[in-house]
Amino acid sequence: MPLTLDQFLNSGAEPGLAQLIATTVDACAGIANLVRRGAVGEIMGALESENVQGEVQKKLDVISNDMLLAACAKAPALAAMASEEMDDVHPVRPIDAEARYLLLFDPLDGSSNIDVNVSIGTIFSILPAKVDAARDATAADFLQPGRNQVAAGYVVYGPQTTLVLTLGQGVAAFTLDPASDQWLQTAEKVAVPRETKEFAINASNMRHWAPPVQRYIDECLAGDTGCRGKNFNMRWIASMVADVHRIMVRGGVFLYPWDKREPDRAGKLRLMYEANPMSLLVEQAGGASFAGTGRMLDIQPTGLHQRVSVMLGSAAEVERLQALHEEALATA
Numbered sequence: 001m002p003l004t005l006d007q008f009l010n011s012g013a014e015p016g017l018a019q020l021i022a023t024t025v026d027a028c029a030g031i032a033n034l035v036r037r038g039a040v041g042e043i044m045g046a047l048e049s050e051n052v053q054g055e056v057q058k059k060l061d062v063i064s065n066d067m068l069l070a071a072c073a074k075a076p077a078l079a080a081m082a083s084e085e086m087d088d089v090h091p092v093r094p095i096d097a098e099a100r101y102l103l104l105f106d107p108l109d110g111s112s113n114i115d116v117n118v119s120i121g122t123i124f125s126i127l128p129a130k131v132d133a134a135r136d137a138t139a140a141d142f143l144q145p146g147r148n149q150v151a152a153g154y155v156v157y158g159p160q161t162t163l164v165l166t167l168g169q170g171v172a173a174f175t176l177d178p179a180s181d182q183w184l185q186t187a188e189k190v191a192v193p194r195e196t197k198e199f200a201i202n203a204s205n206m207r208h209w210a211p212p213v214q215r216y217i218d219e220c221l222a223g224d225t226g227c228r229g230k231n232f233n234m235r236w237i238a239s240m241v242a243d244v245h246r247i248m249v250r251g252g253v254f255l256y257p258w259d260k261r262e263p264d265r266a267g268k269l270r271l272m273y274e275a276n277p278m279s280l281l282v283e284q285a286g287g288a289s290f291a292g293t294g295r296m297l298d299i300q301p302t303g304l305h306q307r308v309s310v311m312l313g314s315a316a317e318v319e320r321l322q323a324l325h326e327e328a329l330a331t332a
């Protein structure tokens, strides 16, 4: 009989953290039910509102955010939350010896795919709060490098509803069993192969990329006629959770790099609740994650909604990208 998520958490995390993760994942099961209803549930389409990113909010973005807020606030170990859909931090209770975690999430990543029935998902990250005084957490408490995360995970709402989770000791996967409504372990030790022949990038932006990224993709496109000596395949789902899940299962490299359309913006994706949790998962599974300037998990955040250039996945490919960036710097 496969391990249940509760059994995994109770053996791998202290009780307060285990309960917080279980509560977060249960909220995701509720989101999965909503997503599955689609247009029948009258939850498709966009709202008039925009989020802090200036992006039009889908109804499901807001609904899933509210579901996570309502559910996770009940976890005694949670001091505060932050989300892609909220401008500011959402304090839950004063930080103390029990309420000592901070939860961040992208409640529904890839929401541009909702209306066309393509896999989407929830990404979450858990940081330790600094227990110095009984006080509400502020944004400054969240601004920690990704290597500080005590847990990270995502739930992909696809043909299966699957959770991929790390507590800092490797990566496990669980699938929501529709028959029992239980999260059953389906992978004990997720491992990203070091080598791959598959890259994921929105190639329509090619003319805007920095030279090292253009050179890397050109090398992949040259296939076995070029310096890489092997042919590559390309995938782009335009849903980070789905693209990263493929990489967690069979390897590959995912890129959403800086481009010159908005030179003052480091990238499109958000550091705190997209790049950092995904980078912890990838590194814990033996892969690597590079922000164009250095290791993703070493970035000292300066803002809750800070954007970043993302290149993550199979270690050999990330190393190639790092080498090309270093070479470009050396010859600049």
Ligand code: P6P
Residues within 6 Å of the ligand: 109, 110, 111, 112, 202, 238, 239, 240, 241, 243, 256, 268, 269
């Ligand atoms: P583009 C979804 O909107 C998202 O934030 C990520 O999930 C995804 O990887 C990326 O943006 C897709 O961006 O520019 O290809 O639509």
